[in-house]
Amino acid sequence: MKNLKEMREEAQKCLRCGLCQVVCPLYNALGSEPAVARAKVRLARELADGNLKVTPRMKKIMSLCLNCKACVANCPSQVHTDELVLAARARIKDEDGLPFMLGAALKQFLPSNNLQGAAAKASYLYQQLGLQKAMRASGLIKAVSPDLANMEAVMPKFAPRTFRAELENMKLKRGGKIKVAYFLSCMTNMVNTGLGKAVVDVLERHGCDVYIPADVQCCGTPQLAYGDTETAEALAKNNARLLAETGADYIVTDCGTCGDMLRKYEELVPEAAGFSAKVLDINEFLVDKLGVKPGDKPVNAVVTYHDSCHLNRGQKVNRQPRELLKAIPGVTLKEMAEADRCCGGAGSFALTNYELSMQVLDRKINNIKAVNPDMVAAGCPACKMQLEHGLERHNMKIPVVHPVELLAKTY
Amino acid sequence: MVPTPVIEQLRRIAGKENVFTEPEDLTCYSYDSTHLSALPEVVVAPLTTAEISEIVKLANAERIPIIPRGGGTCLSGGTIPTEGGIVLAMHRMNRIIEIDQDNLTATVQPGVITATLHQAVEKEGLFYPPDPQSMFMSTIGGNVAENAGGPRGVKYGVTKDYVLGLEVVTADGSVLRVGGKTIKNVSGYDLMRLFTGSEGTLGVITEITLRLVPLPEAKRTLLALFDTLDDAAEAVSSIIKNRIIPTTLEMMDHKIMELIENFKPVGFPMDVEGAILIEVDGSENDVNTQIARVADICTQCRSREVKVAKDAAEAAQLWAGRRAAFGALCANSRTVFVEDATVPRSKVPDMVKRIQEIAKKYELSIPTLGHTGDGNMHPNILTDERNTEEMKRVEAAIDEMFEAALALGGTLSGEHGIGLIKRKYMPWQFGEEGLAFMRSIKRAVDPNNILNPGKMFLMEKGEKQ
Numbered sequence: 001m002k003n004l005k006e007m008r009e010e011a012q013k014c015l016r017c018g019l020c021q022v023v024c025p026l027y028n029a030l031g032s033e034p035a036v037a038r039a040k041v042r043l044a045r046e047l048a049d050g051n052l053k054v055t056p057r058m059k060k061i062m063s064l065c066l067n068c069k070a071c072v073a074n075c076p077s078q079v080h081t082d083e084l085v086l087a088a089r090a091r092i093k094d095e096d097g098l099p100f101m102l103g104a105a106l107k108q109f110l111p112s113n114n115l116q117g118a119a120a121k122a123s124y125l126y127q128q129l130g131l132q133k134a135m136r137a138s139g140l141i142k143a144v145s146p147d148l149a150n151m152e153a154v155m156p157k158f159a160p161r162t163f164r165a166e167l168e169n170m171k172l173k174r175g176g177k178i179k180v181a182y183f184l185s186c187m188t189n190m191v192n193t194g195l196g197k198a199v200v201d202v203l204e205r206h207g208c209d210v211y212i213p214a215d216v217q218c219c220g221t222p223q224l225a226y227g228d229t230e231t232a233e234a235l236a237k238n239n240a241r242l243l244a245e246t247g248a249d250y251i252v253t254d255c256g257t258c259g260d261m262l263r264k265y266e267e268l269v270p271e272a273a274g275f276s277a278k279v280l281d282i283n284e285f286l287v288d289k290l291g292v293k294p295g296d297k298p299v300n301a302v303v304t305y306h307d308s309c310h311l312n313r314g315q316k317v318n319r320q321p322r323e324l325l326k327a328i329p330g331v332t333l334k335e336m337a338e339a340d341r342c343c344g345g346a347g348s349f350a351l352t353n354y355e356l357s358m359q360v361l362d363r364k365i366n367n368i369k370a371v372n373p374d375m376v377a378a379g380c381p382a383c384k385m386q387l388e389h390g391l392e393r394h395n396m397k398i399p400v401v402h403p404v405e406l407l408a409k410t411y
Numbered sequence: 412m413v414p415t416p417v418i419e420q421l422r423r424i425a426g427k428e429n430v431f432t433e434p435e436d437l438t439c440y441s442y443d444s445t446h447l448s449a450l451p452e453v454v455v456a457p458l459t460t461a462e463i464s465e466i467v468k469l470a471n472a473e474r475i476p477i478i479p480r481g482g483g484t485c486l487s488g489g490t491i492p493t494e495g496g497i498v499l500a501m502h503r504m505n506r507i508i509e510i511d512q513d514n515l516t517a518t519v520q521p522g523v524i525t526a527t528l529h530q531a532v533e534k535e536g537l538f539y540p541p542d543p544q545s546m547f548m549s550t551i552g553g554n555v556a557e558n559a560g561g562p563r564g565v566k567y568g569v570t571k572d573y574v575l576g577l578e579v580v581t582a583d584g585s586v587l588r589v590g591g592k593t594i595k596n597v598s599g600y601d602l603m604r605l606f607t608g609s610e611g612t613l614g615v616i617t618e619i620t621l622r623l624v625p626l627p628e629a630k631r632t633l634l635a636l637f638d639t640l641d642d643a644a645e646a647v648s649s650i651i652k653n654r655i656i657p658t659t660l661e662m663m664d665h666k667i668m669e670l671i672e673n674f675k676p677v678g679f680p681m682d683v684e685g686a687i688l689i690e691v692d693g694s695e696n697d698v699n700t701q702i703a704r705v706a707d708i709c710t711q712c713r714s715r716e717v718k719v720a721k722d723a724a725e726a727a728q729l730w731a732g733r734r735a736a737f738g739a740l741c742a743n744s745r746t747v748f749v750e751d752a753t754v755p756r757s758k759v760p761d762m763v764k765r766i767q768e769i770a771k772k773y774e775l776s777i778p779t780l781g782h783t784g785d786g787n788m789h790p791n792i793l794t795d796e797r798n799t800e801e802m803k804r805v806e807a808a809i810d811e812m813f814e815a816a817l818a819l820g821g822t823l824s825g826e827h828g829i830g831l832i833k834r835k836y837m838p839w840q841f842g843e844e845g846l847a848f849m850r851s852i853k854r855a856v857d858p859n860n861i862l863n864p865g866k867m868f869l870m871e872k873g874e875k876q
Contacts, residue, residue, distance in 0.1 A: 015741055016444050018484040018548040031502035031522070032456065033483060039439040046438055057433040076738035 001229055001268055004048045004087040011045035011084055013077045014038060020071035020081070025342045026064055029359040034061045037071035037081040044084040047091060054095045062088045066349055066360070067225065068309040068342035086224055093227030106228050110186065110218040111235060113164060120190040123158040150354035156191045156385045163193040167214055172200065176209040180285075181248035183239070183262060185255040186218050187381035195381070198408035199254050199282055205411060206290045211246040219258040220268075222347055236265045240272035250289070251275075254282045254402060256311030256380030257347070263315060281311060282404055283379055287320040295411035298330030301374040303406070305333065306364070306387060307340040308380030321379050321403045328406050336367045345386030361390040369396065376400045413452040413497070417473055421455055421497070424465045429456040429503070440498045443485040444545070446746065446796055447831060451478065451492035456500040460578060460586055460617040463499065467615060467861075468584030470497055476864050479611045481522060481553030484545040486749060487830030489557060489610050493865050499615065501552055507531055508618070514592050515623045516575060521552020521616050528621075538626040540567035543826065544737075552616050558608030560826030562659040565784030566692075567624075569826065571607045576620035579606055581613075582857040592620060605852075610828055611863035613856055627692035630658065631702045632726035634718045635709035636683045640664055640767070643685030644760035646712035647783045650689070650705055651756050657705065660784025661688040661733055664763075667740075667778035667791070668732070674739035677732040683715065687783070688733050690726075736780055744776075744793035750809060752816035753787040753825030765815040766790045773808040775801075787825035788816075813839065829867045835876045837868045846872070 020037035021027050027036035034043075043061060046052040065085045072082055098106065109115050126132055132152075163184060180203055188196040203210050216239045220232035239262070243251050253259035262279045265272035286292050303325055312318045318340070325333050344350065344360025364387070368376055375398055376391075378384050384400045391398050422430045431437070431454040442448040452475075457463050470477045476496025483490055492498055505522035510532055517532055517539065525546040532539050542561035543549055549559065555577070560569040576590035589602040606614055637643040643662055650660065663671075663686045668679040679686065687709070691701040706717045720726035740747050754762045763779065766788065770777040781788040790812060794805050813823055813836050823833050823840050838846060846868055853860070853870070860870060869876070 013745070015747060016442055016446075017737070017741075018444055018482060018545065021482065021484075022547040031505065032500065033439040034436060042438060042442065043435060052434055052438065055433070055435065057435045061435055061439075076741035078742065 001090075001233075002083070002087060004044065004091045007084055007087045008045060008048045010080055011041050011048065013079045014041040015077055017076060019074050019076060023070040023074045025066060025068065025070070025344060025360045025363075026356065029356060035064055037075070037079075040065060040085055040088070041079055041081055044088045047088055054092050059092055059096070062092060063352070064356075066309070066342050066344065066346035068346065069313040070309070070340075070342065073313050086227070089225070089227035090229050091227070098226060098228065102226060103228075106223045106226055107231050110222055111231065113215070113217065116186060116190060117162050117164060120158050120162050123155070124160055127157060128160075150351070153389065156187075156388070158191055159193040161193070163189045163196040164214055166193060167212060170200075172210050172212070173204045174209050176204070176207045178208045178250070178290075179211065179246070179248040180208045181211045181213065181243045181246040181251045183219070183243060183251060183253045183258060184212055184214070184216055185253065185258045185381065187385070188254060192381050192384070192402070195254055195402050195405055198402070198405045199252075201408050201411070202286070202404055203252070206286065206293060208290075211248055213242040213246060216242050219255075219261040221257050221261045224261070225347055233269050236268045237271050240265045240269070240275045244275060249278070250285060251279045252282050252285050253279065254379075254404060255382075256281070256308035256314065256317075257382055260310035260314030281315055281317045281320070281379065283321040283324050284315075284317045286404070286407075287323045292324055292327040292407070294328050294407055296329070297410045299328055299406050299409050300330040302332045302334050302372070303375050303377050304336045304368060304371050304373040305339060305403075306336070306343065306368075306376055306378040306383060308378055308383045309342050311379045312340050317379070321377065324403045324407060325377060328410055331406065334371045334373060336371045338363070338367050341367075343383050343386045343390070345382050347382060350386055350389075357386075358390075358393070361386060365390040365394050365396070368398075369394065373398065377403050377406065379403060413475055413495075414473070417469065417475065418453060420469055421453060421466065424469070425455050425457050425462050429458070430454070440480065440483070440500065441492070443483050443488060443490045445486060445488045445491070445830075445832060447488045447491050449491050449493045450495070451498040452495045454498045454500055456503050458503050460580065463580045463615055463617055464584045464586055466497065466499070467580050467582065470861050471582055471584060471859055474859050474861060477615065477861055478863050479521075479552065479556065479615045481550030481556075482524065482545065482548040484548045485553065485557065485830060486751075486827040487557075487824065487832045489828050489830035489863070489866055491831060493831065496861075501550060504617070505550075510535055510537070510623075511592065512537075515625075516592050516620055517623055518576075518618065518620045519551050520618060521550060521555070523551045525549050525551055525554055532623055533626055536626050537623040539573065539621060539623055541570045541573060551619055551621070555607050555616055555619055556609065556611050557828040558826075560782070560785075560787065562661060562782045564782055564787065564826070565660050566656045566658045571604060573622045574603055574607050574619065575622050577603055577606055577616055578618035579614035579616055582859065582862050586617070587614070590620065594622070608828070610830060610866050612853060612866055613862060615862070629695045629698045630690055630692040630726075631698045632720040632729050633689045633702055633705055633709075634729040635687050635689070635706075635714040636680065636716045637685040637687075637712070637714055638683065640685035640763055641760060642713045643687050644763045644783070646687055646709050646714065647759050648757055649708050649712055651784065653704065653708055655691075655701055655704060655708075657689045657701070657784060658692045659688070659690045659782065661780060662686070662759075662783040663688070663733065663736070663780045664778060666776065667736060667780050670739040670743050670778060671732050671735050674742050675731070675735040677728070677735065679732060688729060733780070740778065740791050740793065745795040745797070746793075748792040748794065748805065748809070749827075750790050750792070750812060751787060751825045751827045752790070752812055752821060752823065753785070754816055754819045754821035756784070756786045758819040758821065759783050759786055759788070761819055762788055762816065762821070765819075766812065769808050769811050769815070772811075773804040775804060775808055777808070782825075785825070786821065831866065834866070834868060843872060
């Protein structure tokens with residue numbers, strides 16, 4: 001990946017027209033210049049030139065970016081502010097290191113499938129044994145730390161057994177026409193195991209042999225987002241190798257963010273040469289490569305679709321999930337306003353900047369409310385987690401599903 | 412340097428979370444949409460007129476410059492703090508105070524984004540016509556201070572034609588209210604007009620009452636293509652001569668159409684030399700008659716093809732090219748200078764010719780488009796600020812363009828303002844007498860020269876630019 005010095009020319013491309021102000025969710029919420037892309041581009045340039053240094057304020061401003069890429073899409077000069085911010089964060093990390101807990105999370109917890117399994121189990125128990133209810137009711141967490149309370153509130157519902165654990169007893173079909181490697185995401189593994197099963201089911205019904213390398217690790221997005229390029233590169237190398245070793249024709253993901261990252265592996269590590277062209281989002285794969293063959297059972301529902309930033313602007317996949325939804329018998333797709341606007345989740349942003357994240361989310365929820373759907377579809381589990389939290393805050397009992405989960409219901 | 416006790420006082424006035432002194436924040440308020448920049452010493456984001464009054468009073472006592480700033484999208488360097496001091500970031504004062512449906516007015520705080528106001532009043536069937544192309548980023552306060560225009564200027568005029576009342580904090584911290592909600596108002600000097608377009612040099616605008624008009628019932632769009640740019644320019648003059656005032660009347664030259672077509676193909680034929688894009692609005696009947704007459708005139712002016720949009724979707728298609736223009740320019744050039752010299756409408760063909768000659772003489776690429784219906788041209792000089800040799804030619808070309816505009820009875824700026832960029836040309840347009848008059852106004856109301864100093868003109872004759 002290019003470092004900040006190598007990105008300097010990119011920063012110089014900015015003509016300061018300010019069009020990024022129109023689409024930046026954080027600038028829309030805060031209104032102050034440091035929030036917007038144009039400012040971050042300038043700061044990145046000054047940092048590269050040595051006119052500004054890594055300071056707490058620099059860190060704070062660079063942390064105020066959802067990496068939603070809306071500014072990039074709206075930029076007449078096509079300045080890649082997303083990459084500039086990541087390069088600036090990498091510089092910050094190189095000079096200042098990572099806070100202990102964050103470093104542990106990025107380097108030890110997320111890449112470790114064993115630790116993830118244990119944590120998922122603990123979280124599941126915490127939620128199932130009524131501890132969560134008790135903790136929330138007691139106000140204990142809030143008293144200890146409001147931040148922690150917010151984190152706890154956004155916490156998704158963990159699965160009783162991880163997908164990885166279930167995989168041991170899973171019988172994957174063989175004898176199909178197309179070999180597909182399915183990249184197991186952290187969220188599918190720990191939270192949305194049902195999605196993983198739906199993906200396998202749907203692919204098999206479309207004549208695919210599905211290969212799931214159980215040893216793949218976290219895709220590397222959180223590490224890159226916090227400037228930990230080395231860990232991200234190590235993960236990219238390992239994942240690319242494991243997925244390539246399956247000998248599959250295609251590599252398929254069900255997570256907008258993981259898919260976006262997998263497509264970047266080539267740029268990140270030379271070992272992944274030729275890898276990215278094989279990566280497809282599941283919606284894209286079904287619609288463009290296979291042709292969607294739904295079952296007969298209708299799903300009678302009005303569905304609105306939320307574009308995940310990394311799926312839409314990152315992977316340029318926005319038509320396919322909509323076509324997939326329209327192909328499902330009984331589904332009426334109803335577009336919400338600003339469907340492609342970030343939900344404010346952005347990985348851990350909702351945890352670290354809870355109030356701001358909720359401001360961004362409220363706008364999304366109001367847009368959903370206006371179309372009054374029976375369910376919301378999204379192609380990214382991180383968005384799903386954030387949207388579920390928002391709907392709950394607004395007392396709306398509407399499920400958030402992946403398009404493929406709906407498709408699986410038709411069989 | 413702004414002394415520490417002053418910073419402390421600013422914190423007391425506006426709250427410490429709204430006062431910024433870190434170099435990172437100062438950098439974010441050092442630029443606008445021009446290529447210029449300079450660091451302020453402190454940034455304050457006030458919430459009320461009372462706070463601004465106290466801040467200005469303090470600044471006046473301490474002789475510290477005050478630079479009000481809205482969206483920071485100025486095209487003439489108006490918000491660059493060249494003399495340091497305090498930047499007033501107005502984003503927290505962003506309330507639409509009232510939309511008065513009986514008097515057809517809107518009263519807003521200066522930090523309201525122009526497009527936000529458009530949406531709010533259009534919901535009520537009302538219309539605020541000024542539409543600077545930065546309207547999705549710029550603020551009403553900035554628009555009033557710069558007297559911003561926009562494509563709809565040809566029919567609807569510019570910001571000053573809609574300002575009915577202002578609240579202004581003057582250099583000594585007094586709060587002045589001028590105008591109000593009345594359509595007619597001849598009491599006293601017309602201070603509203605004085606403050607409008609004063610570029611922050613006479614006072615800080617803290618509240619604005621705007622005149623609204625009924626939202627037109629219908630609009631229609633037409634695109635006409637020409638084999639020569641002269642024919643296109645003649646069509647523009649001819650439409651006006653025939654007493655038709657369209658909502659917008661935009662002209663594009665061959666160069667810009669070529670750039671657009673390569674950037675985002677919209678179907679411009681590559682062998683046309685000029686195009687005009689026209690929108691008319693009014694009642695359903697009215698727009699149909701008008702568009703038919705405009706089509707006739709274009710044909711008479713030897714238009715090769717006239718496309719009239721049948722519906723909104725087709726209209727959007729015709730506009731797609733024009734909308735992509737800025738992106739196309741940026742994609743093709745490292746640095747873009749957008750000029751806005753403006754001439755009387757009858758002189759548009761002459762000005763177009765002069766721009767082409769200047770481009771040739773200085774070997775520069777100057778694709779031109781503009782709100783030609785009101786004589787406001789936008790020659791875009793494509794260059795690279797790192798190329799010092801070319802930059803010298805650019806500067807000479809700009810000098811010559813302004814000279815040409817003035818010789819044709821035009822003006823230095825139609826809508827971008829003078830700021831820093833065009834300051835040096837002010838003597839050309841006003842002579843020493845004109846400048847002396849403006850300086851005496853400035854001295855009278857801002858004796859310590861704290862309000863956006865150095866903008867528009869220099870305070871001393873012969874002072875080095």
